[in-house]
Amino acid sequence: MDQFFTFTDEAFLKKERDKARKLRSSQWWKRKRASGICHYCHNAFLPKELTMDHIIPLSRGGKSEKFNLVPCCKECNTKKRQLLPFEWKEYMDSLKK
């Protein structure tokens, strides 16, 4: 049973994607990415290697707000995409140990 409500409303997704695109070119994001640290694995990367990730995906009702956007390395991004939210949580917990 899927306990998550899935947001597939195109207007919502378009608006949030537009907001994310604008934030990607902002000073706020450039400063955040300049740290070179992936939000999830805490490894160091070149800023250009980090992508913008929605902690709560747009498809799960997450928004393009600053608190929901983090720098993420390609490896974590790929892993996160393949996992369901609860599986990703298990992965995150395993990193903390």
Ligand SMILES: [Zn+2]
């Ligand atoms: Zn990472």
